[in-house]
Amino acid sequence: MENKLRKIFAETLNISEEQVTDGLEYNSIPEWDSISHMALIATLDDEFNIMMETEDVIDLSSFAKAKEILSKYGVQF
């Protein structure tokens, strides 16, 4: 599942999968700005068939955090 998430990050942010590590943070690269963050949320909602709480949308500030948040919605890593 982590690979699937990495692929979603890479495709949505238009970066290589190698760049998607636990340390990848929101606004740490030009590709992960506020606009692409909204696109990322929409893609995650769609791919995992969930509707994240607003607090989680705000909180999703890194790849590691994304795994933690998605776990709350039953996605297993």
Next chain:
Amino acid sequence: MLLENKVIWITGASRGIGKASALRLASEGALLVLAARDEAKLNETADEIEQQGCSRPLVLPYDVSNVQSVKEAFGMFLKHHKRLDAMVNNAGILEEALLPMITPEQVDRIFAINVYATIYHMQYASRIMMRNKSGSIINLSSIIGQAGKEGLTVYGASKAAIVGATLSASKELAPFNIRVNAIAPGFIDTDMVQTLSEQKYQERVSAIKMRRAGTPEEVANTVVYLSSELSTYVTGQLIGVNGGMLE
């Protein structure tokens, strides 16, 4: 048909402009989601739509101003549909009060339904629309939000707020190919208007260049236009439907 199989959600769909819009959108082939508090009235609208030979809408009775209810409604929606093509934020209330008589409860009530509900629905609707990089959000403002009227300070403020929210959201969502526009109806023959005295009614009509009130169907036609492919390059606009109303 202009809206064949387009999924369109409309709040305040049980009467007035909302109901007229629902009937008109359905006649153009849209698959509708009808929202309001009154389930019986929503089902009446759904029955009328079905009797027109159109698909029966999904009926969602909930309080549009309660963010938890809105969230649950979107959750329910996603069990039936995978995409949302248009969101029509029509639910609204009008209460008159001169400045000294405005109560905090009235301010809260009017803003909760006219403004907060619009923002919450834009928030959730846009998240679904982003998945397909396409969509149209249509917010119902009012000529009162631009021109004002004595006794309607709170209502006018709420309808002006909708314009500000529409303009900002249109800029934010344009990169996702989601259009956001507002409609500002003038004096329209709805239940709200029918409570006016004959004298007041005539006073209002005399301020309209076309010398008549508008019909809910005339507003509904603009809702159809903004929901359709005819308006794919129109965003961040406030469209008046007022027959040349002066004030």
